[in-house]
Amino acid sequence: MPPRKRTPGATILAVANQKGGVAKTTSVASLGAAFAQLGKRVLLVDLDAQACLTFSLGVDPDAVEESMHQVLLGQAGIADIVIECDDGVDLAPASIELAGTEAVLLGRPAREFVLQGALKEVAKDYDVILLDCSPSLGVLTLGALTAANGLVIPMPCEMLSHRGVGQLLDTVADVKKYLNKKLDVVGILPTLFDGRSNHAQEVLADVGERYGIPVLDPPIPRTVRFAEAPAVGRSILATAKSSKGAKAYRDVAESLLPRL
Ligand code: ADP
Ligand code: MG
Known part of the structure; x- marks a missing residue:
């Protein structure tokens, strides 16, 4: 008999930063759509009770019957809650109930491993599976x-915006020690980048060396197009295909392909 081919599993990337408004959700939606356009099978997981990812993909979080809340409490499987979206990606949605998930999980053993399972x-x-994290370093993050292979x-690229990165990397070190040896810091993704600003250029040049981790390329430019996309339930890759954003x-998604 010929040797059986191993079925390769998805590469799981967490998109995290405990600071809000840094373009986590926008990056998950946009990279997800980009990977789908590159022919990849993509699952996006909304782990934020504010459910911005769910909403921005055209799904009403209040109308979702089962969400990641039920999955994390063991009451549903991910396959049961997945919704196919217009961007060619699957979504495991969040709902407002997710705000209470951490409180329930806190009383459970091995709570950090529930999502991995x-x-x-x-x-x-x-x-590829992209995890959209909430702005905290709580149980869900x-x-x-x-659960992730990469972060x-x-x-x-603004003053003070990197102040939380050191703390996040400390958490990553703990996670690698106690929970997930395989976690690899893929890199910092510079967002909301204004190429005309010297200050933004300086931050971009400094940050990789400061933390000793890769900086993904190219930086994502700040453009008004991003504010418009979620309103129609599609990512900027559908609403403004040829925009620089x-x-x-x-380009960032293509640069990540060898890691999948
Ligand atoms: P987070 O998930 O980290 O809280 P979001 O992805 O929700 O951040 O983005 C925060 C805000 O910034 C949103 O209003 C979003 O539309 C806007 N935004 C994200 N990326 C860009 C960009 N490249 N240019 C302009 N606005 C952006
Ligand atoms: Mg978000």
Whole structure:
């Protein structure tokens, strides 16, 4: 008999930064659409009770019957809650109930491993799974770092915007020690980048060396197009295909392909 081919599982990337408004959700939606355009099977997981990813993909979080809340409490499988979206990606949605998930999980043993277990069930169905984290280093984010192979850290190129990165990397060190040896920091993704600003250029030049981690390229430019996209339930890769923001996300997705 010929040797059986191993079915490769999805590469799981957590997109995290405990600071809000750094373009985590925008990056998950845009990179997801870019990977789908590159022919990859993509699952996006909304781990933020504010459900911005869910909303921005055209799904009403209040109308979702089962969300990641039920999955994390073991009441549903991911495959049961997945919704196919127009951007060619699958979404495991959030709902407002997710605001209470951490409180329930806190009383449970091995809570950091629940998401990893849930994702195993669907890993063979996807090439890449992107985890959109909430702006905190709470249980759900720790669960994402435990389940992930890689971490992408979106970071605006502004003064003080990198102040939380050191703390995030300390958490990553703990996660690697106690929860997930395989976690690899893929790099900082510079977002909201204004190429005309000397200051933004300086931050971009400094940040990789400061933390000793890679900086993904190209930086994502600040453009008004991003504010418009979620309103129609599509990412900027659909609403403004040829904008420089869409192109930047496509280029970053292509640069990540060898890691999948
Ligand atoms: P987070 O998930 O980290 O809180 P979001 O992705 O929700 O951040 O982005 C925060 C805000 O910034 C949103 O209003 C979004 O539309 C806007 N935004 C994100 N990326 C860009 C960009 N490249 N240019 C302009 N606005 C952007
Ligand atoms: Mg968000």
